[in-house]
Amino acid sequence: MPADPPLLAARGIESGYGKVQVLWGAELAVGARESVVLLGPNGAGKTTALKVLLGLMPAWRGTISFAGSDITLWPSDRRVRAGMAYMSEIGVFTALSIAENLAIGGQFAQPAALRRRLDILYDAFPDLAARRSAAAGSLSGGQRKMLGIAKALAGSPRLLVMDEPSAGLSPLFVGQVITILRQFHQDGLALLIAEQNVKFLDLAEHVITLEGGRTGFSGDVATLMADDRLHRAYFGL
Template sequence: MTELLATRGLETGYGTMQVLWGVDIDVGESETVVLLGSNGAGKTTLMKCLLGLLPQRGGEIRFRGESIGRLPTRARVQRGLAFMSELGVFPDLTVDENIDLGALFTPRARARTRAAELYDLFPVLKEKRRQAAGGLSGGQRKMLGIAKALAGDPKLLVMDEPSAGLSPLFVATVIRSLAACRAGGLSLLIAEQNVKFLELGDRVFTLEGGRIRFGGTPAEIQADDGLRRAYFGLGQDDPGQPDRGQAHDVRT
């Protein structure tokens, strides 16, 4: 598989506090990678560092074969990185305006075509395109956040907890929407606490205390008793492998 994004020995933090310690992760072309971790594990810090919103203190970030650690955020976006934060949208802007903003660095003709494609993918947004994003339901705001991030035709979409604030029903809706995007060849890096997102993953990393503790496939994480107990709430005496439909949010 062709490497799209890779970090090697990545370190960063805030002020005198170091948060990430020697983080190595990678995402391949047309691959979905899930980064599991609890609150405070360093997931958001890692996402911000990948996009240049937080400077790295050590290590390297490579994207499409280029070292991008010293590039500004704008240059990383122009090279094909997109970021969807936990909020994801500007609530005072309309649906149309949010999607237009997501296509800021895209030629106007392509931006119009892309907007039409996204409204086909998310028809509920087309119905509300003149409405302020703040007036949408939680699930609709997440869809808009995805559409906004996709408006610039990224190669890799980096997402920070897309399940935050959503009911299980809307989590399932977001997962279906992302599966449709992935089918078109988009690569995804999804930072989450909710193990339901393993349904999308080709591979998974776990982040604890700013360090990568595990890297492998969703099947491998489910086969490891300690990891099953930590992330699925299942112990050694539980029979068989956990059904993905039984997976739950690990927030406590």
């Protein structure tokens, strides 16, 4: 039987800032219900790639498809309505309350569907449920990260795209983030996570490396671990 088409596919993506090119023919794909980690050091082009996928930056060349539609020229709000969600390193509006942040995350959902979704999220994030009216700025760094994840999930996306969710977190909170993401992934959520923290490979069913704006390795974690050069580069061994 032929393989199912990917939920998200980017082919030959080139982009950058002004006259400075950052991405050079980058390619990646995420299957429905699949978890993919985009692994690379600082400056590799990971954030730029995610912004292009979400329509926050234009693709100079190449194509992007989502759920069978060519979305290369779609504005970002249309991509969100189609089922994509994005969590940046910041992820929340600090001057707004927890409840207000979640409402913004679910702004395109039907009211009844959003109420049901919020019940699920508050069950999954009890620390947020206990402080719904508190300003996001009053939360600890780890709690803000949890709110950022909940906000991105409020619209019930098919694909959650995340930019370095480990940034600024202690190992304890990194473990908690991985646990909560695994829970929603097991319920059918597809994940694309840009990271340099190899702990997130615990979540990965597929790994893509990005170096100098170019796609390198693409395969499973076991194959990555078996490649001596890549093992030294990413695990320091």
